[in-house]
Amino acid sequence: MAGAAVRVFNGRGGEFDAVVDTATKAGVQVRVHGRRDAQPEVHVDVTLAQAVLKGDKMDDVVRDAVMMGVLAIRPIVTTRSEVALASLRRSHRQERWQRISVSSAKQCGRAVVPVVHEACTFEEALGPLGGTGSPRCGLMLVEPSAAASVVSVGEVGSKPSDATILIGPEGGWTPEEITLGSSVCRLVTLGSRTLRADAMGLVAIAALLTHWREL
Amino acid sequence: MAGAAVRVFNGRGGEFDAVVDTATKAGVQVRVHGRRDAQPEVHVDVTLAQAVLKGDKMDDVVRDAVMMGVLAIRPIVTTRSEVALASLRRSHRQERWQRISVSSAKQCGRAVVPVVHEACTFEEALGPLGGTGSPRCGLMLVEPSAAASVVSVGEVGSKPSDATILIGPEGGWTPEEITLGSSVCRLVTLGSRTLRADAMGLVAIAALLTHWREL
Numbered sequence: 106m107a108g109a110a111v112r113v114f115n116g117r118g119g120e121f122d123a124v125v126d127t128a129t130k131a132g133v134q135v136r137v138h139g140r141r142d143a144q145p146e147v148h149v150d151v152t153l154a155q156a157v158l159k160g161d162k163m164d165d166v167v168r169d170a171v172m173m174g175v176l177a178i179r180p181i182v183t184t185r186s187e188v189a190l191a192s193l194r195r196s197h198r199q200e201r202w203q204r205i206s207v208s209s210a211k212q213c214g215r216a217v218v219p220v221v222h223e224a225c226t227f228e229e230a231l232g233p234l235g236g237t238g239s240p241r242c243g244l245m246l247v248e249p250s251a252a253a254s255v256v257s258v259g260e261v262g263s264k265p266s267d268a269t270i271l272i273g274p275e276g277g278w279t280p281e282e283i284t285l286g287s288s289v290c291r292l293v294t295l296g297s298r299t300l301r302a303d304a305m306g307l308v309a310i311a312a313l314l315t316h317w318r319e320l
Numbered sequence: 321m322a323g324a325a326v327r328v329f330n331g332r333g334g335e336f337d338a339v340v341d342t343a344t345k346a347g348v349q350v351r352v353h354g355r356r357d358a359q360p361e362v363h364v365d366v367t368l369a370q371a372v373l374k375g376d377k378m379d380d381v382v383r384d385a386v387m388m389g390v391l392a393i394r395p396i397v398t399t400r401s402e403v404a405l406a407s408l409r410r411s412h413r414q415e416r417w418q419r420i421s422v423s424s425a426k427q428c429g430r431a432v433v434p435v436v437h438e439a440c441t442f443e444e445a446l447g448p449l450g451g452t453g454s455p456r457c458g459l460m461l462v463e464p465s466a467a468a469s470v471v472s473v474g475e476v477g478s479k480p481s482d483a484t485i486l487i488g489p490e491g492g493w494t495p496e497e498i499t500l501g502s503s504v505c506r507l508v509t510l511g512s513r514t515l516r517a518d519a520m521g522l523v524a525i526a527a528l529l530t531h532w533r534e535l
């Protein structure tokens with residue numbers, strides 16, 4: 106409605122007070138008149154690399170991860186995933202998850218809309234972690250018994266500038282994936298409790314942000 | 321089916337291997353032949369005192385809290401709750417939540433079934449926290465701006481033997497409730513992020529267990 110006071114955000118950290126000029130079916134024109142202090146963002150650039158889950162559980166994972174302050178979500182397809190990359194692309198799931206990211210950012214008052222990348226394979230997701238140059242922090246969530254080198258969240262170390270959290274599908278990682286992942290990631294466990302696959306992301310992010318004093 | 325190998329648990333920490341003797345509509349008889357090592361429980365007796373949420377969101381809160389290892393759930397009715405104690409009793413919600421506790425314990429492999437208490441008022445929930453004798457740890461989740469004495473999870477202090485986590489309804493606590501609560505609880509915040517009311521419990525438990533090195 107023309108004249109209404111609204112708050113708008115650009116999805117990249119800017120949040121503004123504005124007044125509606127015109128509102129039609131084709132769109133809304135607003136007049137911006139002041140920058141607001143947007144909600145502060147987390148000081149670690151977190152990417153959640155989550156194996157695509159069954160049904161629409163991934164919708165909740167995206168919604169929750171955005172609420173917790175991640176900067177990006179990278180859906181991955183692993184050996185035990187029950188969905189194929191081709192079918193994800195055909196069904197335009199990435200566009201759907203990106204819309205969920207926008208609406209979750211709005212609901213939580215975040216001025217930044219996290220990007221949801223196109224789905225890729227587990228090996229592709231590891232790519233950015235292995236490079237020389239700027240060392241990136243990869244954290245692969247596993248069962249406590251997965252390997253001798255598994256650490257708990259409290260042993261992950263001090264706050265990095267960025268972190269990629271890798272979480273497997275309902276059926277877990279294969280031993281080969283754990284071996285491959287351990288070459289470029291730390292293997293991290295959330296303890297002996299059995300968590301539902303669709304809750305792992307939220308719990309892992311909450312635990313890591315607590316450890317890094319970001320909660 | 322007679323002869324089938326099963327695993328049974330008594331809901332109080334005991335887990336056993338057994339074989340089915342007879343299975344009829346009236347019930348199943350099993351022969352227990354060995355005690356198993358049950359999944360270890362959290363070393364803090366956590367009670368989640370959660371203001372009842374709208375619709376069936378409380379079902380998810382109960383399910384998630386049991387998954388995270390709480391020992392009890394106490395539904396509470398606060399000033400801004402949109403449900404009344406009488407209507408909760410009439411609709412047998414406590415029995416429903418107790419059944420959800422059983423099924424979540426099973427799903428997560430916990431040998432302990434957390435008790436879901438009958439709903440009570442906020443003031444009644446504070447009762448056990450104010451007493452002399454064994455000091456109990458009450459933690460009331462609030463917005464960062466709620467009072468001068470609000471601390472972050474990292475400042476909550478060392479691991480207590482028991483803790484009651486109080487979480488308000490969608491509309492939050494009233495200022496009077498915060499004043500009353502602060503007389504027997506620490507006021508704790510999860511930071512400046514805006515969390516959905518139905519996710520607060522899971523995030524708070526994950527954060528506190530991380531802080532206490534229980535994850």
